[in-house]
Every structure is written in structure tokens, then in C-alpha cells.
Amino acid sequence: MEHMGVAPGRIHFSWISSAESTKFVEVVKEVTDAVKQLGPNTRFRKTDPTNSLAKVA
Amino acid sequence: MKIIRIDKKEWNPGLTQARQSYRLVGPVADEAGDVAEFRTLDAEQMPDLAAADTVLSPKAIVYPQSEVMFEYSTDPGDEERNILKRPAKAYDACAVVGIRPYDAAAFTLVRKNFDTPDYRDPYWCDAYEACTFVGLAVNQPDSTDFSTSVDSGPFSEKGLDVLLVDTQDAYLAKVLTEKGEAFMTAADWQTAADASAEAAINDLQAAAEAAIQATVQYDRIKDLSILDLYNAPFWEDVGFACINCGTCTYVCPTCWCFDIQDEVRGKIGRRFKNWDTCMETQFTLHASGHNPRGDKVMRVRQRFMHKLKYFLDKYEDGLMCVGCGRCVRSCPVNIDIRKVCNTMNSYDPEACACPV
Amino acid sequence: MSSYIESIRSIAEKWLADGDVELVIGFRAGSMPLMNEPCLVRTPAGTAQLVWDSNCGINLANYITGRKEKIGIVAKGCDSRNIVNHIVENKISREQLKIIGVPCQGMIDRRKITAMVPGEILEVREEDTAVIVKGADFEETLAKADVLQQNCAVCIHRNPVIYDELAGELVAEQDGIDRYADVKAIEALAEEERWDYFEKLLAPCIRCYACRNACPLCYCPTCFVDESKPQWVGKSQDPIDVRTFHFLRAYHCAGRCTDCGACERACPVGINMRVFTKKLEKDCYDAFGWEAGLDPDVRPPLDTYRPGDPDAFIK
Secondary structure, eight states: OTTTTOOTTSOOBOOOOTTOHHHHHHHHHHHHHHHHHHOOOOSSSOOOTTOGGGGOO | OOEEEEEGGGHHHHHHHHTTTSEEEEEEEOTTSSOEEEEEOOTTOOOOGGGOSOSSOTHHHHSOSEEEEEEEEOOTTOTTTTOOBOOOOOOOOEEEEEEOHHHHHHHHHHHHHHBOSSOBOHHHHHHHHTEEEEEEOOSSOOTTOOGGGGTOOTTOOTTOSEEEEEOSSEEEEEEOSHHHHHHHHHTTOOOBOOTTHHHHHHHHHHHHHHHOOOOOOOTTTTTSOHHHHHTOTTHHHHHTTOOOOSHHHHHOTTOOOEEEEEEEETTEEEEEEEEOOTTSGGGGOOTTSOOTTOSHHHHHHHHHHIIIIIHHHHHOSSOSOOOOOHHHHHOTTOOOHHHHHHHHHTOOTTOSOOOO | OHHHHHHHHHHHHHHHHTTSOSEEEEEEEOSSTTOEEEEEEOSTGGGGGEEOSTTOOSOGGGGOTTOOSOEEEEEEHHHHHHHHHHHHTTSSOGGGEEEEEEOOOOOBOHHHHHHHSSSOEEEEEEETTEEEEEETTEEEEEEGGGSBOHHHHTOSOOSOSSOSEESSOOOOOOOSOOTTHHHHHHHTSOHHHHHHHHHHHHTTOOOOOHHHHHOTTOOOSSOGGGOOTTOOSOOSOOHHHHHHHHHHHHHHTTTTOOOOOHHHHHOTTOOOTHHHHHHHHHHHHHHHOOOTTSOTTSOOGGGOOOTTSOOTTBO
16 A cells, blocks of 8 residues: 555554453554544545535545 | 638647637547547647547547536535536537547447437437537548448548548548538638549548458348347357457447446435446346346347347447447457457358357 | 467367367467457367467466366466466366466567557567568567567566476576566655556556456456445546555455466556556565465465464554
């Protein structure tokens, strides 16, 4: 994905068992923070030439 | 019928002038610079007439590969919710410059499908009616051009408003319709050609038609029964190589099938019309899961039967093919419609032998 | 090359006559210069139409998946690796096949040749290492090495890896080749430039799926682009959907692609989509030392777990 030009840091991998709930919470928080720091993704999103879908969050 | 002489020095100025009242469309190389296609020209851009033998046919001008049919919102807060809104699209006057005669002829053929007494497809028809077709005759047809055997030809006037003939230092323009007349006036190309023009055009036409080597015969196809052709033993041999991609259907100027699909995000949606291909496995997949053409050879057979038999029978106006040769050039496995047509035409259901 | 043709025909004829196979898949002469048509031969007499030359770039392994008969097939280096792949993936059994192995010296690129000559090509002849191209008013002699398909120029498996009989002598493999020069060039670009590079590369794509359909690896009964519940990829010409189709297809070929070039050859608008699969091939090679389709008895890395598998990216 990075090779294609999608910014590094938007894709993360982790191995979490269903019994590791605390780890899950930590990883979710970490990934959310990391991605938020990168800002909104501008490249890999579908174009909307009529802008009619801009109303959707 | 008027013949106007456009000196090549007047070509650019004329087009620049015409731009004031027409959106110009013509063949140009794409951004990467390799593949030429028919597109709306930029403000100063001129059509590259040497590149008029485009890989894709110009059908996308009238019938884009992806088109939004309508948009809608189901948001309770939206005043215009639940109303299907056709997107505002400018069907401004458009001049397609440099189109090949067989491609213009193809439009008239496709129109039989989209503009009928019972139903008029507004997307196709509105786009088509906005266009003025300024065609360029093919002085040197290539080896895959078989347009003369299918009621078309390098100098065919079908579907054209103006036919330009390149005579080295000038274009001789045969003005064929009122729309053509209007275009010539807008471009300020008004100089009548002299008396020798018609003969010059005829000579070039004769030379071009004589240069066409590829031919197809279909005189017997109309008399063969559909079932005889359908059950003929040669389809496996014809269709084995086919990889069922959509290349032939997408490059073909007379193929018209499309798929309709919605893309929805939350409460907003758009309905798309996208080109579809009968070569695809899913083309005839029913909601029940049954697929009457689940087998590759059935789909290959369908394409040729449609183009060379069903259309012929239904409209009694020739084949659903204008001989442009694009499918022959682009097919990755060299399935050749000329061979198939001749195989169908020479089929004798009575005889037991069939070619391997 | 003509000796290959004789061998292919006589081997195929023998197998059909002896009932060793029910059909033979090979090439017959095309209706246009630089093209051949894959064909199915069921009778010994029919083998007379089989040909072989440097225009046999389409991968015949594409035609065997799902067939139940005993099949004879003509296979060059890359094709044979795809046959091994099919065996490894249970799409056909070794017992069903009788393979005529063809040591390959590279296939020529029709698009490249067309761009090098000044008019329509009417006739092409091969003589040793030269390709003689004739048109209405030109005749050019090109060096075969200059007009090879891109994948053939960097091929290191020209000899078939699996066969029952050979159509000719084994050829020397190329060495000193940097298979990944093109991938490295892209890797060296900045992120924004890489995005734009792929944007430009895919701009002419018309979603005809010729690349997918020419690929022997793509045999899924329902391809991911055709799924509608859920719909993974849109069907319109939205550039993001086009890009998604290409890179996701490349992912499905990771560790399986033999770089046969059929995808590029099939594309009607000349897209070099091998840049996607080459990157994944390089990654597989770097991470697992893996090259697809060399041994029917070895499981590929993407379906086996080894404790030493790289996992530094998993947190």
C-alpha cells in the first residue's frame, strides 16, 4: 500500500486474542491517535464530482 | 449538395471560430501520451487527425462508460428527499471532428436500440442529438478494415453531417445536413469548391475502397435458421481461445449493453449506468442463481449470433457491425469476427463434415 | 524455431493417436501479424494446425482449470510454472496432464514493434535473432533482444520446470539480471510521486478485465470485483475503484505470479500492470526466498506457517 502512495501509518497490524481485552483497548487507542495525527486522508477516497455526497459525514 | 474547400491554412482558424458556438470533440492522445481517444478538447487544443484510428470507438462521447442516471436522498431532513434527480448535464452543441465514417454509421445503428417508438433513452438520445458529426474519410484503410462488406465504407456518409476528404493541401467538405451547414457557417468555412472537387472525391473514394482487402460474406446467414446456426458444431473451435474479457465489446462502436447499479452512502445515493459486456460470466446470472449462459462457449456464440444473425433478422438492415476492425486488432487471443462471419455464412447444416 | 513446430506437432499427434490425451491445447496461426490464437485439437489430423513462434505470449495454463479430461498442453517456462501452481492449488492433477515442454527464448512485444515502425505492419518474419517487419512501404530488421516483452527480458526461468517431453533442447538461462530494477525505481520516488505514478499508469484502464481473464491465477468462480453482497469495489470508472481493482488483484497473485506477462499482453490499452505484481513478487522473494511454481511438492509461504516467518510488522 505504501508503495502505491498511501501514507504509511494508516495501516497497522496487531495480533490480539479474544481474551486480551485490555490489549485490544490499548491498540485501538494507539491506532486512533496515530491516524488522527496524520490528518484526514485525502488521496485514497472515492471522488464525488457532483459533490452531492459531501453532505455525508 | 454543397462541397466546400477548406484550405489547410484555414483549418485552425476555422476551428477556433467554431469553438465560440460548439464544444469541440476530437481525437487526442491521453495524458500518458500513448493512447489516443475522442475527448472534449481543451480551450486551445486541436484534434490530432493522424490519431483518428482510436483504440476505443468514439461511442463514449454519446454514451460514457460511467454515467450517473440520477441522484437521491432519503434523509428526512432533506426537502427534496425521495425525489430522483437527473444530474444537470450540459447537452450543449458539440461538434465531433475527425470521426471515422464507420463510427458515425455505428451511431445510426445503435440509435435503433435507444430511440424507438415505444421508448426513447434520454441519456443516449439527448447526447446524440446535441452532436454534429464532422467526419474524416479514410483515404488509406488498414488491413483490418472490412467496412465495405457491411454497408459502410471509408467514405460512407451515414450518420455524418459533414464529410471531410483530405486532399493534401485542403479538405473538401461535403455538407450533408442542415446541422453540417450550421457548423460550416460557425467555422466560417464558406468557400465553395470548384467543379473538379466531386471527381477528386470520387477518385479518392474508389482508391480507398479498392484498397480494402478484408471482406466478409453474410448473404447466406439470413436464410440459415437460428437453431441451425445455434447448434452448429464449430462454436467450440471458434470460442475456445476466448478469455471472456470485455475488450471486444468495449472497443466496438455498435455494442450497447449496460449495467445499472446504485452506490449509496448513508442516506445519499446515485444510480450509475456502466458499460457491461455479454462476455462476462455474470452477464446473464439470474437472481435465482441460474445462469443460462454459464459456459464460455455459450457467451461467445451469443455475441456472434447477436451481431451477425439476430440483429440481421430483427432489423433487416445489415449486420450489427460496421467493419471498423477494432475487435480484431484488440482481441488478446486473436478471435477474428471476419473468420467467424465467414464460418457462419458457409455453414451447411446438411453436410456432416465440419472444419476442425 | 521451426524444429519446435515439428516436434510439437508430432508429439501431440502421437499422444492423440495413442489415446494418452483427449485433447491438446496449443496455438494456431493468427489472422494478423504478431498474433497467434490458442486452440483446442481433438484429432491427430488436427495437430497440423499447431504452430510455435515468438508470438506465443498468452499463457496456455489459463485454459486448463476446471477441465476434467486428460489434456496435452504446450508449455514454455512461465506456463509450466503456472501449471505447477495449478497442481499445488488443486485446480488440476498431474495425472491429467501430459506436457510438451518448450524451452523459450522470449516472446516479442507487439506494441513495442508497432511503435518502432512507420506504418501498418503487414508481415513479420523471424530469422535467428532478428525480427523482420514489413509494411506497405517499409521493411525493417529489428533485433529480437530489443523487442522482447518486458517480462521476457528479465526472465530467469526460460526452461520448463515440468514436462513429459521436450520440444527442443534446453536453453541457457539468463544470468546477471536485476529482475526488480523497475520496482526499485518506483520505490525510490517520494510518496506523492508514487501516488501520481500509479494514477497515470491506470488512467487509460477501461475495466475490461482482459488482464484478469488472461491470468492463469485468476480462476475464482466469482471475482471480488463481481461480488455484490457486499460490494467490495465499485463498477464505475471512478479512479479509486479502478486502482482498487488492480492492486487488490495483485494481492491475490502475491506469491503465485510467475511474471508470464499475459496480463500486459492482453491489455487493449497497453497498461504495464506488472508493476503491481512485481513489487509483491520482490517482497515474497525478500521475505521468504520464494519463487512461485518451481516445485509441485512444496507448499507456498502464504499458505504455510514457519516459525521464522517475518512478523516485525505485527505489534
